Amino acid sequence: MNISIKSVLFASALAFASPALAQGTAPNGMPLADTQTFVYRVLDEHSSVDPQIVEDVSGSEIVRDLFEGLYNQDADGNLVPGVALSHTVSDDKLTYTFTLRPEAVWSDGTPVTAGDFVYGWRRLADPETASPYQWFVDVMGLANAGPVMAGEMPTEELGVKAIDDHTLEVTLAGPLPYFPLTTTHASTFPSPKWVIDEFGADWTKPENIVSNGAYVLTEHVPQERSVRTRNETYWDNENTIINEVTALVINDVNVALTRYLAGELDRTEVPAGQYPSLKEEYPDQALSFPRLCNYYFNFNLSDMGPEATQDVRVRQALSYAVNRDVIVDNVLQGGQSPAYTFTPSATANFEVPTVDYATWTQEERNAKAVELMAEAGYGPDNPLSVTYLYNTDENHKKIAIAVAQMWKQTLGVDVTLENQEWQTFLETRGNHDFQIARGAWCGDYNEASTFLDLVQSGSGYNDAAYNNAEVDQLLAEAKTAEDPQANYTRVEEILADEMPVIPIYHYAGVYMMSPGISGSWPVQNVEQNWYSKDLYKVATE
Structure with missing residues (x-):
């Protein structure tokens, strides 16, 4: 115009x-x-x-x-x-x-x-x-x-x-x-x-x-x-x-911040790691608050997916080796919380269940991850190689690099990072043309089913192509249950056991406003x- x-x-x-x-x-x-x-x-x-x-x-x-x-x-x-x-x-x-x-x-x-x-x-x-x-x-x-x-x-x-x-x-x-x-x-x-x-x-x-x-x-x-x-x-x-x-x-989130500070924007996201310093310098402009969103990695469990991650032991090992505290405390630093369940704690009327691996120390998780990878046949003499797909963004890149380093250091996994622009990324992921891919979901409404329905076999956004009959039945029953918490707890337990996705963190809204x-x-x-x-x-x- x-x-x-x-x-x-x-x-x-x-x-x-x-x-x-x-x-x-x-x-x-x-x-x-x-x-x-x-x-x-x-x-x-x-x-x-x-x-x-x-x-x-x-x-x-x-x-x-x-x-x-x-x-x-x-x-x-x-x-x-x-x-x-x-x-x-x-x-x-x-x-x-x-x-x-x-x-x-x-x-x-x-x-x-x-x-x-x-x-x-x-x-x-x-x-x-x-x-x-x-x-x-x-x-x-x-x-x-x-x-x-x-x-x-x-x-x-x-x-x-x-x-x-x-x-x-x-x-x-x-x-x-x-x-x-x-x-x-x-x-x-x-x-x-x-x-x-x-x-x-x-x-x-x-x-x-x-x-x-x-x-x-x-x-x-x-x-x-x-x-x-x-x-x-x-x-x-x-x-x-x-x-x-x-x-x-x-x-580029850093370019956006520069333009915000120049007075060209009224709102922009905060680059990973910069919230503490920005909050100190601009206390009335830097904001962080809970959001109804999760950040996770999808495994491709479709017929097009790699053979290695069809093995639940490999999926568990890769999940356990992610130090979520490092992601939220050292990489992001914006008030996000580490995730061990798919559904965020901010969800209305949802009690976050305690899943086993969430109670372990990171050292215990790493040790179990090494053990599982060895059982699956991977180790120094046969290192696992995977490709991780994410959409272009500096914050996503920092998380990808950090996790790739964790997998390499703990498990000897060789990770190839691949980024695509948003529309191409959506198409690639939707077509299950990936090995491991970034996922994130913001609730369509404030109830746990808005997240857990994503792992239901018929979901349009079940990008992992996960299929579990018990999960489907539990979610179907939850829709009419007076109190569906028991169903949701069981689904989260199954997800923690079968690990079709790796929960990484639950969001905060981190803005300069x-x-x-x-x-x-x-x-x-x-x-x-x-x-x-x-x-x-x-x-x-």
Whole structure:
């Protein structure tokens, strides 16, 4: 977009400034900054801004601004009305009836209806859409999800229908206590059928897109930036303060930090190892807080995987030889916690089980690792060689180098490190064309199943291709259990024993944040589902 057009858009944004901005006072009582923009760094180009196609965190952040689902989250992660004002549940817990707000409209002025949600959810489930998140309709527990996903039933049989324009009825296959939590996920947002029918795959381009969220997409330069501007047709536009949001693609975290310190960014990630010094120098800008995310390594257990790591002894040995304390205390230094279970401790209503190897000293783990590798036939005379795949990022590289050194020093393993750009990495990993690959997951909702479902045999993101009938059964039973903790504990025990993945650490949000923005950032929401409409920038001088 050239400068003159951008200037017109920004002037338009200022023209429909909110009452709060006009009064010059933020919700916290502080004076607002004159310029209400938010510029932040992302590592890679996002996967999509199509709600039913997007599969990454950075893309979902954009989609939450452009579109709005049934419910949003507040600063603490609690559900608050989005397009839905409320819902009722039938006595058998199988039918949810949502009442939609009549004032919600699309950016072209078309009313948002229950039919738009029905279309979006059917589109998600439809095999022809080829959504990487198709499996989420099954996670949500929608009636007939499995047969519809398999193409054995028409999408019209999916458990969702419009009673009228403002009443959406959802039918579940079985009671699912956390079902409402799943409705904040981007894949459940409505889609404009008339726009998709007209433009096909090009419907998300700035010149074509129609959305129902607080912002509209006004510019997208692939691998460079994405800009969204306030949507004056949004039902709550008068209470939106931030006028324009820009995501800048900056592949190097150190370059991003330099640009932040130069005042070009309002938020960026902290490079590994630099948080302590930055916190000391910029105490009001360096932030660290728990996040609902895990970092792990996948073994390729598919038929395409290497023979060596099909041996559970090798997988256990490689896991035991990772000194997680060194990773979090020496490499990252940002408040992350070592992981011995797949599910983070920040997960609501989840008690982290004690798995055996977590109770050992690192010396004991190393000794057991050496013993297991010898049993598997590997040692000084027959060293194991593996390739580790990760997506391009300085922090990922530092972790890869550190773990490779641990494996070499403790087990004599020769490690070849391979990095790929994000989109290529996703395709390579998804096609199981790797030996060991980086994995990370941020919860789609705050319940343990959002993590453990990844090791269920039918999961769309079971990149390890792990298959265990007992795990599948335990997870299926957990969905309707009054208290699923025992099931989750047993699944974590099985994972610690069979080690299809290596848990490395559980995330912290480690950012440099502009003092003007930090007061409105939802640090208490471990899911970090943030919405630009809820942000504001206060005057700092």
